[in-house]
Amino acid sequence: MNPVGLLLPLVAQRARRDRLQLVLWILGTAGLAFMATAAVGSTFGDEAERESILRLTIVAPAILIFRGTPNGAGEGEFAVFLILAFLALMAGLMSTFLAVRHTRGDEEQSRAELVAATPAARTLPTVATVVHGGLANLVLAIAVALAFLASGLDAGGSAVAGLAVGATGVAFLAIGLVAAQLFRTSRSANALSVALVLAAYLVRGLGDALGESSDDGLVRTAAWPSWLSPIGWAQRTEPFDANDLAPLLLSVGLAVVLIGLVFVFQSARDSGASLLPGRAGRATAGPLLRGHVGLAWRLNVGAIASWA
DSSP states (O other), rough: HHHHHHHHHHHHHHHHHHHHHHHHHHHHHHHHHHHHHHHHHHOOOOOHHHHHHHHHHHHHHHHHHHHHBOSSSSSHHHHHHHHHHHHHHHHHHHHHHHHHHHTHHHHHTTTTHHHHHHHHHHHHHHHHHHHHHHHHHHHHHHHHHHHEEEHOOOOHHHHHHHHHHHHHHHHHHHHHHHHHHSSSSSHHHHHHHHHHHHHEEEEEEEEHHTTTOOOTTTEEEEOGGGGGSSHHHHHHTTTTTTTTTTTTTHHHHHHHHHHHHHHHHTTTSEEEEEEESOOOOOSOOGGGSHHHHHHHHHHHHHHHHHHH
């Protein structure tokens, strides 16, 4: 059977497994985009009022860290300032969870070993995960663009905003795939992936806070740390202003390099193994692990700490 004939069923199987999760992620992210853009005119008044708001917020580093850099007081630019960085964060989390679930998660459940025994071998399932993740982010990009467009914003800026979110997701898809190669458990791989997504968000925020403001107080140019983050690259597209897609080449380039490394790493290890050795467990359980409450806490404390 030719590789394409094997690949399509693997992609379809992943899409079927994720049909509920991806629908929730994509609709939730697009819904946030729509609510934020729709609220610009009703909540933040006319352009003069938005200019006053920007002049106050542009000198507040805490707001810039969590929101991003403003590029003007127009409805589109203001909506991007409010929500684009958070949409990119959501895309990163969706993509890393997807990557780990279909690689390290399948190895933990022995599904990968069953597929590897077929003509698909070990490589094709990873290719299927890349294709599945890429398609998921394409759908996300379209949904976000439609959300901006449905709020009455222009098509060009809406398309750039959607592509910026989708490209960020592709970059973090590759990061999640690398994390799955490093650790023996999906929990550890997810923990690293979430930490890297949050680190990218904070590094972007640091660059925004250290940037320079224009003389009229309506535009903020991020400092160099913003160039170290895929979320920062998404912001650099400046939807509804410059509409520059060039920064997204960094996200695509990062994804290509990391995915290439994934196949190198995968060929260098056995199925079920990891590049980083797992820690040896304790010989006896501590007092907290002798009850179901303590065990539940121990299993989930990492995830709780990450979300907190």
